Amino acid sequence: MYLRKKLVTALKIKNVLLCIFSVVEIFVSAYYIISEFTAYWDKPEYAWGAVDMKLSIVLLCVGIGVLLLVLASSQFIGNAVFYSSYFEGDLDGFVTCADLSKVMGKSPSAVYRHLSFYRLIYMKGFVLKQSEKGAYAELNSKTCLCECKNCGAHIEKKVYFTGECPYCHSSDLHAKVLSGEHFYSISNNAHSAAGNADFYRAGLVKLRAVLYFILVILGTSVVAILVMFTASQVSNYFDKEYQKKVLLDASKHLSSYELIKKDILDVIVFAVTLIVVLLPAVVMRWKKTLALFAALQWSKFFATVRSPFVKESRLPQYSVGKAKLTHMRRAIRNRYLRNCTLEVHDDTLMVALAKKVVKDQCVSCGAPITGVTDENTRCSYCGNLIMGVLEKR
Numbered sequence: 001m002y003l004r005k006k007l008v009t010a011l012k013i014k015n016v017l018l019c020i021f022s023v024v025e026i027f028v029s030a031y032y033i034i035s036e037f038t039a040y041w042d043k044p045e046y047a048w049g050a051v052d053m054k055l056s057i058v059l060l061c062v063g064i065g066v067l068l069l070v071l072a073s074s075q076f077i078g079n080a081v082f083y084s085s086y087f088e089g090d091l092d093g094f095v096t097c098a099d100l101s102k103v104m105g106k107s108p109s110a111v112y113r114h115l116s117f118y119r120l121i122y123m124k125g126f127v128l129k130q131s132e133k134g135a136y137a138e139l140n141s142k143t144c145l146c147e148c149k150n151c152g153a154h155i156e157k158k159v160y161f162t163g164e165c166p167y168c169h170s171s172d173l174h175a176k177v178l179s180g181e182h183f184y185s186i187s188n189n190a191h192s193a194a195g196n197a198d199f200y201r202a203g204l205v206k207l208r209a210v211l212y213f214i215l216v217i218l219g220t221s222v223v224a225i226l227v228m229f230t231a232s233q234v235s236n237y238f239d240k241e242y243q244k245k246v247l248l249d250a251s252k253h254l255s256s257y258e259l260i261k262k263d264i265l266d267v268i269v270f271a272v273t274l275i276v277v278l279l280p281a282v283v284m285r286w287k288k289t290l291a292l293f294a295a296l297q298w299s300k301f302f303a304t305v306r307s308p309f310v311k312e313s314r315l316p317q318y319s320v321g322k323a324k325l326t327h328m329r330r331a332i333r334n335r336y337l338r339n340c341t342l343e344v345h346d347d348t349l350m351v352a353l354a355k356k357v358v359k360d361q362c363v364s365c366g367a368p369i370t371g372v373t374d375e376n377t378r379c380s381y382c383g384n385l386i387m388g389v390l391e392k393r
Contacts, residue, residue, distance in 0.1 A: 001140070001179050001359070002125045003084040008077055011122075015070045015077075022070065023277060025063035029056040031273045038265050078333040079104070079114055080122035085332070087126065087137070088357050089186060089341050091144050091157045091175055096136040099344040105325060108134060125179070143178040149187075161345050163188060163308030171308050171354075183369050184359040188308050193339070193354040200299035200353075202338050209292040216289050219282035223275055230271045237264045288334065294327040295336035302340060302353050312342075312349040 033056050040046040047053065086103060087095060097108040097115070104111060112135045115128055125140045146160040147153065150170035163171050175186040193199040236242045243260045246252050254260045301316055317324050328351075331337045343352045360369050367381035 001084070001182055001184070002087045002123050003080060004122055004124055008080070008122055011073060011077060015073050018066055019070045022063045022067040023281075025059050026067065027273060027277050029060035029063060030276070031270055032056045033060065034273060035266055035269045038269055039262060076118065077122060080118045081335075082329070082333045083115065083118065084123060085341060085357075086343070087139055088184070089343065089352065089355060090139065091142075091146065091160065091177065091186075093142045094136050094138045096134060098134050100137075102344050102349050103342045105329065140179045145176045147174050147176075148172065149174045173308075182360060184357060185361075187356045187358070188354050189339070189356050190306070190308060190354045193303060194306065195303050197296075197299040197303040200302045200337055200339055201295065202335050205292060205295060205299075205336055208336075209289065209296060212285060212289040212292055216282060216286050219278060219285065223278055223282060226271050226275050226278075230268055230275070233264055233268045233271070237261060237268070287330070291327050291330040291334065292336055295331040298328070298331070298337065302351075305353055308353055308355075309343075309345070309350045310353060312351070315351065 032052060036047040036050045036053060037044065082104070083100070086100070097111045100106075100111045100115075101108045104114075106114070112128065115123075115126075115137055119126065119128070126137045129136055129138050144157070146155045146157055148155060148165035148168060148170055149172045151165065151168040153165060153167045155165060155173070157175075159166060160173050160175055163173065165171075165173065171188055171190045173188040177184050177186065189199070243257055246254060246260050247257065252260075254263060297316070302310070312325065315324060315328070325342075328337075328342065332340070332342065339354060339356050341352050341355060343350055361367065362369055362379040362382060365379065365382040367379055369379060
């Protein structure tokens with residue numbers, strides 16, 4: 001509803017392609033530049049005068065710039081997805097930047113800057129406004145109905161946030177929302193979530209966690225091998241006996257100690273450059289691996305909670321140091337966790353559990369509903385009235 005999905009998908013594909021291009025460009029350019037300066041360390045003017053030196057420097061700067069833009073774009077897209085999911089779960093029609101700052105771990109001014117920028121590219125369906133209490137996002141004009149699926153009672157929006165029907169005390173609550181030409185429902189599926197950790201896990205999370213961990217191990221092993229290999233080459237650079245053996249080996253085609261040392265130096269430069277390129281990738285993959293394993297642990301914990309909300313202070317620590325909320329945000333942003341969101345109610349940061357959003361589907365038969373033009377639209381398949389008693393904002 002609030003995310004420009006087609007554009008975001010295209011931007012994600014663009015980021016992958018540009019990331020591959022920039023990493024290759026950085027590696028090739030950096031290797032050439034470093035190898036030239038190591039070859040002519042005593043005569044740097046020769047290195048500066050190399051045929052492709054200026055072009056390599058330009059390409060290196062371009063590659064670094066493109067990679068930084070890709071990383072920034074990925075961060076922006078992740079934040080936009082996070083904001084959009086939060087907006088979809090809101091029933092009041094407006095969200096304050098103060099509340100979003102607690103959810104995002106950013107200052108209210110930073111949140112306002114984010115939303116001001118994202119609504120130009122990644123997001124839609126809201127406007128930013130100012131009030132005496134601070135800045136807030138006003139969402140698309142909404143019509144919504146909150147009800148209890150157990151006894152059918154219509155309840156106040158505030159009651160929905162408490163997670164319990166005042167009449168039958170059921171937590172099986174339901175909200176029907178009209179936003180623009182779209183209809184979606186928000187359910188509190190506590191009965192489906194009880195004891196079911198898979199309810200909170202995205203598809204293939206276990207497989208991805210194992211795969212990412214294997215990739216981290218392989219990446220770390222490659223870096224470790226390259227470090228040991230570099231150390232051995234550095235030793236060979238100063239080892240006269242080794243160089244003598246190479247000189248006497250006709251298959252090497254190296255006719256002087258100077259050529260042998262230059263060849264060793266080229267190998268060292270290549271290995272070091274590869275380490276510098278691989279190490280950040282391993283670190284980034286490790287962060288995602290931690291978020292995945294934390295998501296697996298949190299899903300087990302959420303399945304044991306019987307209330308629709310759990311305070312942030314009650315969340316177990318499944319990460320190192322004080323990174324609990326950082327990993328929680330990363331897990332939700334990357335959609336490792338589902339049917340749960342970070343929310344602020346009564347100035348308290350909580351995780352809303354068993355909260356499932358179903359878009360553009362009839363709540364009775366699941367048939368697709370598109371192009372809603374009236375508040376009392378009926379499903380063309382089963383005839384169910386999409387909205388009954390209305391509260392218009």
